[in-house]
Amino acid sequence: MKAKKAAIEARGVSRVFAAKGQQAVAALDDVSVTINENEFFTLLGPSGCGKTTLLRLIAGFDFPTSGQILLYGEDIAVLPPFKRPVNTVFQNYALFPHMTVAQNIGFGLEMLGKPRTEIDARVSEMLALVRMEELASRKTSQISGGQQQRVALARALAPKPKVLLLDEPLSALDYKLRKDMQIELKRLQHETGITFIFVTHDQEEALTMSDRIAVMSKGKILQVGSPHDIYDRPAVRFVANFIGETNFLKGIVRPSGKVKLAAGAEIEAVAPEGAKLSGEVTVVIRPEHALLVKPTQGKLKGVVDNIVYFGTDTHFHVLLDDGSEFMVRQQNSGGAAADFAKGDKVGVQIAAGTARILKD
Amino acid sequence: MVDVKAQPGFKTMALICLVLLYSPILILIVFAFNSGDIIMRWEGVSLHWFGVAFTNPEFQNAAWNTLRISAVATIASTLFATLAAIGMTRIKPWPGMKTAFMVINLPLMVPEIITAVATLSFFALLAQVLGLNFGIGNIMLAHIVFCIPFAFMPIRARLEDMDLTLENAAADLYATPWNAFKRITLPLLVPGIASGAALAFIVSFDDFTITQLVAGPGQTTLPLYIWDQTRRPMTPEINAISAILLLVSVLFITISFLIARSRK
Numbered sequence: 001m002k003a004k005k006a007a008i009e010a011r012g013v014s015r016v017f018a019a020k021g022q023q024a025v026a027a028l029d030d031v032s033v034t035i036n037e038n039e040f041f042t043l044l045g046p047s048g049c050g051k052t053t054l055l056r057l058i059a060g061f062d063f064p065t066s067g068q069i070l071l072y073g074e075d076i077a078v079l080p081p082f083k084r085p086v087n088t089v090f091q092n093y094a095l096f097p098h099m100t101v102a103q104n105i106g107f108g109l110e111m112l113g114k115p116r117t118e119i120d121a122r123v124s125e126m127l128a129l130v131r132m133e134e135l136a137s138r139k140t141s142q143i144s145g146g147q148q149q150r151v152a153l154a155r156a157l158a159p160k161p162k163v164l165l166l167d168e169p170l171s172a173l174d175y176k177l178r179k180d181m182q183i184e185l186k187r188l189q190h191e192t193g194i195t196f197i198f199v200t201h202d203q204e205e206a207l208t209m210s211d212r213i214a215v216m217s218k219g220k221i222l223q224v225g226s227p228h229d230i231y232d233r234p235a236v237r238f239v240a241n242f243i244g245e246t247n248f249l250k251g252i253v254r255p256s257g258k259v260k261l262a263a264g265a266e267i268e269a270v271a272p273e274g275a276k277l278s279g280e281v282t283v284v285i286r287p288e289h290a291l292l293v294k295p296t297q298g299k300l301k302g303v304v305d306n307i308v309y310f311g312t313d314t315h316f317h318v319l320l321d322d323g324s325e326f327m328v329r330q331q332n333s334g335g336a337a338a339d340f341a342k343g344d345k346v347g348v349q350i351a352a353g354t355a356r357i358l359k360d
Numbered sequence: 361m362v363d364v365k366a367q368p369g370f371k372t373m374a375l376i377c378l379v380l381l382y383s384p385i386l387i388l389i390v391f392a393f394n395s396g397d398i399i400m401r402w403e404g405v406s407l408h409w410f411g412v413a414f415t416n417p418e419f420q421n422a423a424w425n426t427l428r429i430s431a432v433a434t435i436a437s438t439l440f441a442t443l444a445a446i447g448m449t450r451i452k453p454w455p456g457m458k459t460a461f462m463v464i465n466l467p468l469m470v471p472e473i474i475t476a477v478a479t480l481s482f483f484a485l486l487a488q489v490l491g492l493n494f495g496i497g498n499i500m501l502a503h504i505v506f507c508i509p510f511a512f513m514p515i516r517a518r519l520e521d522m523d524l525t526l527e528n529a530a531a532d533l534y535a536t537p538w539n540a541f542k543r544i545t546l547p548l549l550v551p552g553i554a555s556g557a558a559l560a561f562i563v564s565f566d567d568f569t570i571t572q573l574v575a576g577p578g579q580t581t582l583p584l585y586i587w588d589q590t591r592r593p594m595t596p597e598i599n600a601i602s603a604i605l606l607l608v609s610v611l612f613i614t615i616s617f618l619i620a621r622s623r624k
């Protein structure tokens with residue numbers, strides 16, 4: 001693996017909005033993160049967690065209250081947006097309505113003072129890349145949402161930025177188009193080798209597209225890691241809860257290192273770095289990492305409380321002995337259906353190495 | 361919600377209002393086409409009085425004055441209004457901005473006769489103390505000032521409606537603030553400016569009160585000319601002139617309306 005070079009680095013960045021007569025809001029609170037060159041990096045978090053604010057600071061539309069933002073090791077605090085080699089795909093696309101598709105795409109190069117021939121060549125190249133050749137001379141108000149999205153992408157890519165910022169670019173698209181564009185975006189990132197910083201609040205989108213994900217909440221970055229890290233090894237409750245479905249179980253760490261669950265069983269659980277390994281802890285287990293078995297075979301015991309059928313899989317809600325609820329997801333493989341009915345006494349088996357202790 | 365149109369008597373009321381509003385104007389226009397000499401006695405259809413009006417040197421002189429004044433007032437007030445609107449929507453809020461906004465819109469609220477008297481006093485003072493009198497320029501100056509709020513309103517509305525991310529996007533694509541203004545903001549502002557200019561033009565074009573007080577001898581405008589004519593034995597010529605004035609006003613209001621409607 002070759003050494004990674006940092007494209008963007010945020011060091012202790014805060015952005016506090018203080019309006020007169022109102023309480024100050026920290027849209028970003030001491031955020032530090034490094035985004036590597038050629039990486040597809042995703043900022044994932046619920047509405048209002050500060051994703052757009054972070055992008056705006058990187059693009060230069062707004063400035064940090066404190067902290068530094070480095071681009072390839074250089075502090076860009078004093079650079080106005082038009083001097084930053086960073087381009088943005090805006091959440092609402094922000095295409096220039098009085099210009100054609102081709103004029104929109106060529107705008108950045110034109111502003112950079114490139115010669116006409118070079119601009120035209122690059123615009124054609126970009127039109128081909130996003131498969132929009134036929135619509136080059138249309139006004140941007142006369143094309144569909146998906147097409148606008150591709151123009152916005154081509155416009156931002158045309159000047160060959162070092163970093164491309166994408167603010168929920170797919171959120172306005174319908175499901176099918178969204179899936180197509182996800183694949184197309186991945187392809188574009190691969191072909192251009194540009195660093196993508198992608199914002200979304202859709203966890204599935206984040207998991208399928210990213211090299212690394214930063215999960216944000218209330219102006220803080222809670223965890224940064226690969227999709228596997230984030231999904232399989234959530235460090236804190238918020239991350240485990242926000243991404244996928246999870247069972248939270250209370251327990252106490254035994255001197256042996258095992259965790260004695262409130263629901264009865266004693267299990268092995270992996271702890272992340274920095275987690276305390278004594279006293280009361282929370283253990284998370286993904287529903288698909290558990291299996292329903294006969295009461296005699298399972299570590300945890302309970303009663304099937306509810307069964308929800310999802311087509312590809314079935315969710316069994318089990319009421320454990322201590323009264324807590326536990327969900328098991330079983331894939332519908334087409335073979336013999338899991339023959340558990342509501343009210344049945346069952347055991348729950350947990351796949352080895354999948355239970356995780358949380359930091360909080 | 362209550363549908364007003366379904367209320368009993370709505371149609372009758374609407375009809376009465378329309379008749380009250382438009383029948384005098386309609387009668388005025390119809391009699392402009394009267395072939396007879398007496399203003400309110402119908403004799404037959406003809407364009408005679410339009411011909412009389414157009415060849416009347418007094419009318420020609422008044423029309424020429426009006427056009428010059430309106431053109432200058434429109435251009436100058438629109439320019440000023442555009443700058444003011446940009447200053448109030450694109451620059452960080454500055455102390456005194458609210459006051460400036462009030463001052464710009466003051467002519468809309470002050471009774472016109474007050475503005476007229478004030479303007480007259482101002483020019484009288486100017487002439488007395490500094491010996492300055494710009495002739496027809498006095499009227500132009502007065503018109504520029506009271507046209508500004510009319511031009512300002514649609515321009516500001518357009519600027520406020522405009523998506524600020526467009527300007528961000530321009531900056532993101534390496535446009536300097538000046539280039540962003542020239543290539544993005546200004547082209548998108550054109551309908552607002554055009555609409556404002558059309559409004560300023562009609563307001564100046566048919567102004568009577570202020571012009572009446574400020575105008576010196578030989579500086580008759582069309583509204584003043586019509587006023588003068590009504591104080592003499594009237595012929596349908598005055599109807600013809602009024603109809604022309606009305607046509608120009610309606611034309612510009614329509615232009616302004618169409619431009620305003622075409623904005624998205």
Ligand SMILES: Nc1ncnc2c1ncn2[C@@H]1O[C@H](COP(=O)(O)OP(=O)(O)OP(=O)(O)O)[C@@H](O)[C@H]1O
Binds near residue numbers: 048049052201
């Ligand atoms: N100009 C502003 N003035 C005051 N508060 C602001 C401003 N911009 C953002 N905020 C606040 O900062 C917080 C973060 O906003 P931000 O737009 O970054 O959220 P986001 O993560 O992009 O959310 P979404 O997913 O809804 O786009 C929010 O609480 C928001 O209300």
Ligand SMILES: [Mg+2]
Binds near residue numbers: 051052167
């Ligand atoms: Mg946002």
